[in-house]
Amino acid sequence: MKNILLIEDEDNLNRGISLKLQKEGYTVFSAASVAEGLSLFQTNTIDLVICDIGLPDGSGLDLCSSIRQKSDVLFLFLTALDTEIDMITGYEMGADDYVTKPFSMSVLISKISAMLKRTEKTTSNVVKTGELILYINEKRVVKDNDVISITPTDWKLLMAFIEHPHHILSRKQLLESLWDVNTDYVDENAVAVNIRRLREKIEPDPSNPVYIKNVRGLGYVWEMGCERQ
Incomplete structure (x- = not known):
């Protein structure tokens, strides 16, 4: 939709x-x-x-x-x-x-x-964002020429962000991207936990992220531009 x-x-x-x-x-x-x-x-x-x-x-x-x-x-x-x-x-x-x-x-x-x-x-299969290259059809992420091991949840989070770079996504929106259930019954802390895990895999310094930024009181935003190859 x-x-x-x-x-x-x-x-x-x-x-x-x-x-x-x-x-x-x-x-x-x-x-x-x-x-x-x-x-x-x-x-x-x-x-x-x-x-x-x-x-x-x-x-x-x-x-x-x-x-x-x-x-x-x-x-x-x-x-x-x-x-x-x-x-x-x-x-x-x-x-x-x-x-x-x-x-x-x-x-x-x-x-x-x-x-x-x-x-x-015209949507391309390959997206470059910062130092990451995402191969959409293969659900594969490459960082500095190395393939990153990611889970299905990692991939859902990445897709939610790179499809809308620079957009603030609320925790509820991200929950809906991760689980096809009534999000009223899912702990919003699950978003923070999964984002922390993803940051550990993609960020040069997870404690000072350059890809996924917190927006206090609103949610998260993907700071890097995304270029279809």
Whole structure:
């Protein structure tokens, strides 16, 4: 299931798009401002951002530029602006595509579906992050030309992080990645224990981690960029 962040300050449009996306099987995080959208982006795992350009507390263009500095998440603009210069500016800021208002919901859904499918098809089997190389299909991790011995739990943790580098993942999100059970009955300390074990295998200095950082009160974040090879 893909997670979509919708940032649109027009209430009726926001509600309409959210309901339609949910019916299509997407999880939707809804915001009406730059500040609210950025907060949701930083605290949730997002696969696609849909953003209006004109927002009450700033420009969606600036928000896109800010997000692009940390993430390669898909970014789709909703805008009433359809001049060539506006389109060029959007792409220069890092947008992947745009839809001009007014638009039909079917067109929007088709475009979203196509964008997400394209990324799935082009996903590489090899990811380089810092001094680590991950071979996804083989579930193999290499550090300094040596293969690291990892457990299935280690691998699940790694996948949760490298699929969303620079995103803060809460303990609950990580629990859900590790165990396919009701996480209300799993001790959250299990996350800390497994992260400590993983750090001992991948970090140059586990006591001063450079890959997995704690974010006090919120969870953990993968600090290194991830590059598909």
